[in-house]
Amino acid sequence: MQNRMPQVRQAMVASPHYIASAVGASILHKGGNAFDAAVAVSAALGVVYPHMTGLGGDAFFLMFEASTGEYVGYNGSGRSGSRAVPGWYADKGMSRIPARGIDSVVTVPGMADAWWEVWSRYGKLPWEDLIEPAVRYAEDGYPVSANLAEWLKKDEELILLDGNMRRTYSQNGRVYQESEQLRQKELAGSLRMLQRGGGRVFYEGDLMQRITTAMGHVGGLLMPEDFLCHHGEWVKPISTEYRGRTVYQMPPNSQGFSLLMMLNMLENTELRHIPRRSAAFYHLVTEVVKKAFHDRDAYLTDPDFRHIPLEQLLSREYAEQLWKQVCLLPPQADPFLSQASGQDTAYAAVVDEEGNAVSFIQSLYFDFGSAYIAGDTGIVMQNRGCYFSLDPAAPNALEPNKRSFHTLMPGMVADQGRPCLLLGTQGGEGQPQTQLSVLTGVFDYGLTAQEAVSLPRWVYGRTWGEDSDTLKLEGRCGSETAAELRAIGHQVDMLRDWDGVMGQAQAISISREGVISGAADPRGDGSVIGW
Structure with missing residues (x-):
């Protein structure tokens, strides 16, 4: 399952679906820049990977502009509705926000706004050109990939429960199978409206009216004014130094700072002296993850609503204290x-x-998000807001016009001021852990990006919505390693050798000599295209 890693000098696209990678390459060949290509890839992924992302979700962009040498981020996460208060759910007899259905649609999708803002500031090609590939694949269809087929089957019961979901993702009483042609005509119509009217159509125009009207008919929480008020935010990335390089992440409400805390702790040891596939390695990184997650869970929320002591959390002194524990x-x-x-x-x-x-990086939160499509728009709405707590004392308590604790965290590493590694992955709790695996693989163990992405992986915690709080190891980690970890108190679950629970990571590395290399995760449908 080991992919070959291309090495080029001009340009590269890495994505979790081969069609989206081809779309990005085509935009670059037409004279577009990386920002144009990113918007086009993002839109295409919302069509060909609808179980993982879509127009009804959020997106975060971490960018480097070569002409200025500036690192900048765009936070494209949506806020909760103006009526979003715990009492709204208590009146319905609910003690928590449901994970699926119309009651889980709590936050305004930020995806379309993020596309529009990134293109408006940095784009070269016409907006219409960037959305056209997504429209075409939604209208004409594409063969269902192996990963999409796997999730359609897994969520078949959920899909068949909702009339709009059933109409979109099933035929003859069953969900689409691998290689069958999936067309999303209604989604194509919504994308066409966005293409013709610009990104703000999603928040101010006919498309917004159709979405909110459909939700209103079934008792939805979001109102037209919630969409009208939505704007994402340009932000300054946060960073730390690791092995002589600068690691950038998005600031809160992203969980990106948890990875920086992990790296700060590991700076206190020579990790390369610990064999990468040993029980000692997996124990060490798991305990580092736990320390970072403890503080992440204690503080992370919308910083507009609560102070997050980042200066303390990211200090070297605090990292040393945690490391001793x-x-x-x-x-x-x-x-x-x-x-x-x-x-x-x-x-x-x-x-x-x-x-x-x-x-x-972009998301609907759960697979197929809320499992609710807004009327005849073809847009699957995210359920990101179900992560809010109905406990008013909780850091991530539900309040009106608030952004939730967000798992999305694109990464970038700089060497001597220039990007040397771009990386990210699928999976909630798994995102900082897989980035940690890739970063240490490259900078501690001297691996290529593809070798690092293909390493046996671990994930600690209750990711993928599971109740289990175990340490999950891919089978390639070995039964002896698992036994050693159990002996010191870890609850270990052994998974398949290449398991989808570990998510799908992509990476692009750039050497000091200007050689560009890319990595697509063997666990998914991704590909790398470069020249």
């Missing part, structure tokens, strides 16, 4: 219990001939 002798597993989080995500990366770089 990790390095217990003899080794012992911490019983920390993580929060459950969602899973569906699509990460992609683009670099162009000018040196621009875009690392971006």
Whole structure:
């Protein structure tokens, strides 16, 4: 299952679906830049990977503009509706926000706004050209990929429950199978409206009216004014130094700072002296993850609503304190219990001939999001807001016009001021852990990006919406390794050798000599195209 890693000098696109990668390459060949290609890839992924992402979800963009040398981010996450208060659910007899259905549609999708803002600031090609490939694949269809077929089967009962979902993703009483042609005519119509009217049509025009009217007919929480008020946010990335390089992440409400905390802790040891496939390695990184997640869960929310002490959390002094708690002798597993989080995500990366770089990630939160399509729009609405707590004392408490704790976290690493690695992955709790695996693989163990992406992986916590709080290891980690970890207190689940629970990572690396290399995860349907 090991992919060959291309090496080129001009440009590259890496995405979790081969069609989306081809779309990005076509935009670059037409004279577009990395920002144009990123928007086109993002839109295409919403069509060909509808179980993981779509127009009804959120997106985060982490970017490097070569002409200025500036690193910048765009937070395309939506806020809760103006009527979103715990009492709205209490009046319905609910003690928590449902994970599926219309009651889980709590936040305004931020995807379309993110496309529009990134293109408006940096794009070269006409807007219409960037959306056209997504429209075409929605109208004409495409063969269902292996990964999409797997999730359609897994969620078949859920899909068949909703009339609009059933009409879109099934035929003759069953969901679409691998290689069958999936057409999404209604989604194509919505994308065409966006293509002709611009990104704000989703929030101010006819498309917004159709979405909110459809939700209103079934008792939805979001109102037209919630869409009208929506705007994403240009942000300054946060960073830390690791092995002489600068690692950039998005600031809160993204969980990206948890990865920076992990790296700060690991800076206190020579990780390369610990064999990568040993029990000692998996124990160490799992305990580092637990320490970072403890603080993440204690603080992460919308920073407009609550102070998050990032300066303290990312300080070297604090990392040393945590590291001393990790390095217990003899080794012992911490019983920390993580929060459950969602899973569906699509990460992609683009670099162009000018040196621009875009690392971006998008999501519906759960697989097929809320499992609710807004009327005849073909748009699957996200259920990101179900992560809010109805406990008013919780950091991530539900309040009006608030952004939720967000798992999305595109990554970028700089060497001597220039991008040297773009990386990201699917999976809620797994995102910082897989980025940690890839980063340490490249910078501690001297691997190529593809070798690092293909390493045996672990994931700790209750990702993919599961109740289990175990340490999950791919089978390639070995039964002896698992036994050693159990002996020091870890609850270990052994998975398949290449397991989808580990998510799908992509990466692009750039050497000091200007050689561009790419990595697509063997666990998914991705591909890398470069020249």
